[in-house]
Amino acid sequence: MLKRATMCLFVISLLLGMSLGVYAQDINLTLWHIHTNVGAAQNTIQDAIRRFETDYPNVKIEEVQIINDEYKTKLMIAMGANDEPDIFMSWGGGPLETYISAGKVWDMTDALVGEGIYDNFLPVALDLGSVGDRVCGVPITNMVAALVFYRTDIFENLNLDIPTTYTELLEVMAVLNDNNITPFALANANKWTGSMYYMYLADRIGGPEAFYKAMMRTDGGSFASEAFIKAGEYLQELVKNNAFPRGFQSMDEDLAQSRNLLYTDRAAMYLMGSWAWGTIKAENESLLEKLDFFVFPGVDGGLGDPSNLVGTPGDNYFSVAQKCEHKEYAIKFLGYLSDENAVEMLIANGHIPPFGEDIGSKIDDPMMKKLYQAVSGSDAVQLWYDQSLPPELAQVHLDTTQALFGLEMTPEEAAQTMEEAARRYHGEN
Amino acid sequence: MKGLDHLPWYRRPGVTISLFLAPALFFFALYVLAPIPVSFYYSLFRWDGIGERVFIGFQNWRELTQDPIFWRALKNNVTLVVISILVQLPMGIALALLLTSRFRWRKLLKTIYVLPYLMSAVAIGMLWRYIYEPTFGLLNMFLEAIGRSNWILDWLGDPKVVLYSVINAINWQFIPFYMLLFMAALVGIPDELYEAAKIDGASAWKVFWTITLPLLWPTVTNAAILSLVGSLKYFDLIHVLSGGGPSHASELMATYMYKRSFQHFRMGYGSTVAVALFTIGFVLSMVFLRATRCREYEGGGKR
Numbered sequence: 001m002l003k004r005a006t007m008c009l010f011v012i013s014l015l016l017g018m019s020l021g022v023y024a025q026d027i028n029l030t031l032w033h034i035h036t037n038v039g040a041a042q043n044t045i046q047d048a049i050r051r052f053e054t055d056y057p058n059v060k061i062e063e064v065q066i067i068n069d070e071y072k073t074k075l076m077i078a079m080g081a082n083d084e085p086d087i088f089m090s091w092g093g094g095p096l097e098t099y100i101s102a103g104k105v106w107d108m109t110d111a112l113v114g115e116g117i118y119d120n121f122l123p124v125a126l127d128l129g130s131v132g133d134r135v136c137g138v139p140i141t142n143m144v145a146a147l148v149f150y151r152t153d154i155f156e157n158l159n160l161d162i163p164t165t166y167t168e169l170l171e172v173m174a175v176l177n178d179n180n181i182t183p184f185a186l187a188n189a190n191k192w193t194g195s196m197y198y199m200y201l202a203d204r205i206g207g208p209e210a211f212y213k214a215m216m217r218t219d220g221g222s223f224a225s226e227a228f229i230k231a232g233e234y235l236q237e238l239v240k241n242n243a244f245p246r247g248f249q250s251m252d253e254d255l256a257q258s259r260n261l262l263y264t265d266r267a268a269m270y271l272m273g274s275w276a277w278g279t280i281k282a283e284n285e286s287l288l289e290k291l292d293f294f295v296f297p298g299v300d301g302g303l304g305d306p307s308n309l310v311g312t313p314g315d316n317y318f319s320v321a322q323k324c325e326h327k328e329y330a331i332k333f334l335g336y337l338s339d340e341n342a343v344e345m346l347i348a349n350g351h352i353p354p355f356g357e358d359i360g361s362k363i364d365d366p367m368m369k370k371l372y373q374a375v376s377g378s379d380a381v382q383l384w385y386d387q388s389l390p391p392e393l394a395q396v397h398l399d400t401t402q403a404l405f406g407l408e409m410t411p412e413e414a415a416q417t418m419e420e421a422a423r424r425y426h427g428e429n
Numbered sequence: 430m431k432g433l434d435h436l437p438w439y440r441r442p443g444v445t446i447s448l449f450l451a452p453a454l455f456f457f458a459l460y461v462l463a464p465i466p467v468s469f470y471y472s473l474f475r476w477d478g479i480g481e482r483v484f485i486g487f488q489n490w491r492e493l494t495q496d497p498i499f500w501r502a503l504k505n506n507v508t509l510v511v512i513s514i515l516v517q518l519p520m521g522i523a524l525a526l527l528l529t530s531r532f533r534w535r536k537l538l539k540t541i542y543v544l545p546y547l548m549s550a551v552a553i554g555m556l557w558r559y560i561y562e563p564t565f566g567l568l569n570m571f572l573e574a575i576g577r578s579n580w581i582l583d584w585l586g587d588p589k590v591v592l593y594s595v596i597n598a599i600n601w602q603f604i605p606f607y608m609l610l611f612m613a614a615l616v617g618i619p620d621e622l623y624e625a626a627k628i629d630g631a632s633a634w635k636v637f638w639t640i641t642l643p644l645l646w647p648t649v650t651n652a653a654i655l656s657l658v659g660s661l662k663y664f665d666l667i668h669v670l671s672g673g674g675p676s677h678a679s680e681l682m683a684t685y686m687y688k689r690s691f692q693h694f695r696m697g698y699g700s701t702v703a704v705a706l707f708t709i710g711f712v713l714s715m716v717f718l719r720a721t722r723c724r725e726y727e728g729g730g731k732r
Contacts, residue, residue: 073691080478080696098694102479189585189674247563249675250585261564391694392477403676406588 027059030085040278040349048336086324092128092317093387105136106320111331125313125354139314139354147293149270166299185267187251187258191398200296201231207303224419232411278350309378314354396421471700478696489701502680510660521607546605554669557598588678614648650721661710682706
């Protein structure tokens with residue numbers, strides 16, 4: 001009996017010793033991101049990991065890919081359980097601030113300067129990952145604006161011109177529908193996809209100020225103001241005029257259910273972040289010849305400039321956890337993610353890096369050049385609502401917008417619900 | 430127990446049994462019992478899950494009573510309970526009867542019918558997603574091929590349809606489980622009873638109602654309780670298939686709890702939903718247990 005117990009103890013201590021031995025030699029850094037599909041960002045991240053691990057053979061980067069919508073939840077749970085990864089990505093803005101104010105994120109400003117990589121990043125892009133002038137997240141993947149991608153061959157065959165106003169858009173939609181082509185490929189189970197239409201309409205009708213005032217609760221700004229109610233009305237008019245495919249409310253953007261319609265000649269337009277260019281390049285490169293884009297049309301009599309864009313200057317922001325034990329290596333890795341190699345890699349795969357010098361001259365592909373000019377040339381870029389707003393309000397925005405698409409709420413109800421949530425959140429009652 | 434007095438205290442049966450139970454009890458207490466009061470405690474706070482907790486008394490509970498989405502979710506849960514019991518159990522019995530009778534393809538069919546139960550909920554969710562896909566999906570393409578395009582529905586996108594589409598997939602997932610349960614019970618019914626009935630010239634229908642079903646009844650009530658509890662706390666397939674959407678049309682209490690806690694960052698309110706879900710499930714199960722227990726005694730008396 002005693003012998004067996006001693007034996008057990010011996011085996012256990014042996015196993016423990018072995019595992020300790022392994023960890024004593026290697027430094028492990030966990031990295032979480034959302035790029036489950038082969039494409040620009042995934043290639044670039046994996047390339048950076050390879051180069052980093054070659055230069056620092058004692059450090060291992062454990063890369064974990066989690067599908068987009070699940071990622072947001074998983075990160076939040078990990079944070080709550082004090083089990084966050086060493087390096088993680090977010091979209092900057094509201095959600096990142098939640099983590100920062102909980103003391104979860106490392107202020108890496110000094111380390112960035114120390115490593116000499118602070119100046120890699122475009123200042124405008126860096127803002128979204130910062131609180132004041134303290135940087136907690138660096139932009140890594142893409143300068144993004146939501147643009148209307150369209151099938152040039154379909155437009156040519158049907159003699160359609162690019163719509164510059166909402167009225168023209170309705171006309172284009174009518175012709176497409178007459179020819180059994182769905183105007184917009186939209187998969188709205190994800191909600192943020194449909195949100196793009198709402199954000200553009202609100203911007204075109206009320207200008208960027210409408211949202212800014214409502215969000216900051218200044219100058220009598222309100223989510224129940226006319227701009228938002230009207231945006232809802234226009235949105236529902238699009239739905240009633242069959243702008244979107246059958247079943248779009250349950251279709252999943254992450255499963256490419258929207259793009260499949262574009263690939264099979266069933267849909268002509270696709271309002272999506274400009275990362276779509278890289279995604280399509282990876283999924284169906286031959287289609288790029290038949291693809292172009294335009295900026296979302298203006299609304300007659302609206303206050304917003306029709307050249308305004310909705311998007312994000314950096315897309316994915318990478319942060320280092322406060323509890324990461326090897327921040328010195330984590331910051332070095334961020335250097336690899338944003339060096340010249342990464343710039344080339346992103347451009348080659350259809351992305352516009354939010355870092356590096358003189359990006360414009362490094363882009364050869366004419367369409368990419370056009371994308372770059374569109375994204376970097378606009379005066380006003382409205383950040384995605386669901387990243388500007390605190391997470392709780394972002395969800396209300398996404399839910400009410402999805403309900404608008406489903407014609408389950410009137411524009412007034414949706415606007416009122418959003419405004420009530422904002423008041424409750426800010427304790428204004 | 431007198432004969433055991435000579436044993437040292439640690440060898441006595443009570444002590445031994447407690448010792449063997451202790452690990453399981455410990456984990457049960459830690460992961461099942463303890464979270465209930467803790468969740469109730471959290472439900473009194475405004476809390477985003479990582480930051481500071483602010484005590485707000487019963488404000489979350491007041492909000493819950495006026496929350497239309499919660500009531501909708503509860504209603505959906507009740508629909509799920511009713512349909513599950515009315516569809517899964519009879520189908521389970523029917524398939525079990527089929528597979529315990531003697532015919533040629535029995536073994537093959539048994540293997541095929543059990544398959545859905547062997548698959549993980551996520552795989553089933555993906556499978557049905559592709560079946561219900563509005564344009565390229567198996568179901569709508571089939572309807573188109575047989576010239577019934579007017580039957581085509583937006584299976585997961587139409588708020589009026591989505592709950593039933595999802596419940597259909599849930600039924601598909603769980604019927605094999607009840608089939609196995611009933612098959613095991615059927616095997617336990619003595620052959621003599623059937624032989625006696627045969628000699629008396631009873632029809633197959635009569636045999637089912639007077640022998641098979643009464644003897645199966647305890648299993649049926651057990652299955653109904655499993656189905657009730659399972660349906661009340663159901664989560665996974667809904668989460669994968671429809672995410673409770675669109676616009677909460679297929680929301681269940683469990684998916685709503687998950688959304689509030691982990692997507693809206695409202696851990697306090699999520700805890701409120703969780704405690705409500707637990708209380709409702711507990712009360713309903715108790716009521717159901719009471720009701721069926723009376724029934725069991727009655728049946729026993731008649732026999």
